[in-house]
Amino acid sequence: MIKILLVDDHPIVRTGLRALFDNYADIHVVGEVSTGEQAVGFVKDTAVDVVLCDLRLGAGMNGAQTTAAIRKRPKAPQVLILTTFDKDSEILACIEAGACGYLLKDVSAQTIVESLRQAAAGHMVLAPEMTLRVVEGMRRPKVELTARERDVLLQLATGAGNKQIAKALFVSEATVKTHLVHIFDKLQATTRTDAINKAKDHGLL
Known part of the structure; x- marks a missing residue:
């Protein structure tokens, strides 16, 4: 049974x-x-x-x-x-x-x-x-984002621009751009849409 x-x-x-x-x-x-x-x-x-x-x-x-x-x-x-x-x-x-x-x-x-x-x-x-x-x-390398990079990614997924993200996270636009560069590099993404799609594939969103 x-x-x-x-x-x-x-x-x-x-x-x-x-x-x-x-x-x-x-x-x-x-x-x-x-x-x-x-x-x-x-x-x-x-x-x-x-x-x-x-x-x-x-x-x-x-x-x-x-x-x-x-x-x-x-x-x-x-x-x-x-x-x-x-x-x-x-x-x-x-x-x-x-x-x-x-x-x-x-x-x-x-x-x-x-x-x-x-x-x-x-x-x-x-x-x-x-x-x-x-x-x-299982073969795909795991993408590790910092806590702040995850925050930026979540804002990015809402369609927010750099200025909006900076305001929401209380940082400068330059800082946002730096985080985006790191995110794009880790995800091997070329555009915002590409980054969002790849983040979903990796279970980050």
Whole structure:
């Protein structure tokens, strides 16, 4: 019997998944919660084989953070991400946090069931195209920005110009330009739009 915990901030999704798994004698839903914090608390007190977790859970911990917290526990259950989001940086963050797989919600019900069984057996569960993306993401050098560079980048993403950024951060325009030069260099970007897009690819935005 595979004991699973459902983690999703949408009750209708949890209800649908529970109804699906009720059709299989080897799968038993031992609980359902709506937040990462609740999930971490649940596995402390209840035996679970697989946590089926959404990526974005509203306020509080996201799927990757929830995965990391759960996987740090002794005899930790497997964590399988089931979500609608397929951003490379988010997929990679979940895998690096210890998730055994990553599924999109548009897969078939049978795929979810079989993936759950694979996860319970300790196997990785990734579609071939996702596997390639994860490998490429791991090979990609990580970009490290300073706290101030991140502040400038966040302002840049809002469409603010140098003068607006300087005013918002209480620095001179010359300082903003210096930070932008460093940001562009680290991201290997040539324009503001390019910098924003590459920052998103690296999970910086």
